[in-house]
Amino acid sequence: MSTDLDTLAREKLSHVLRDHPDPASLDLGENLVDTYGITSLNKVLFLTSLCRAADIGLDNFTEDDLAGMRTLGDVVDTLRPHAAPRG
Numbered sequence: 001m002s003t004d005l006d007t008l009a010r011e012k013l014s015h016v017l018r019d020h021p022d023p024a025s026l027d028l029g030e031n032l033v034d035t036y037g038i039t040s041l042n043k044v045l046f047l048t049s050l051c052r053a054a055d056i057g058l059d060n061f062t063e064d065d066l067a068g069m070r071t072l073g074d075v076v077d078t079l080r081p082h083a084a085p086r087g
Helices: 002-016 040-054 063-067 072-082
Strands: none
């Protein structure tokens, strides 16, 4: 599931970014605000879309969890334990 979640996260982030970069070009280690210029609203839209697509309830996360999601990798790592295995 990890690779699927990585790919899904990149695709959903690309959709909310102004220039819609190639999802494969998005780096898991880059800061969402500093590198990609994501706004608070776009972060909410991104996370909502990603959680819906991955069938993960947003109610699994606290404000502190959301604030700690500074990179795409942080997002994937935070969501991964809540993702149902696909098979």
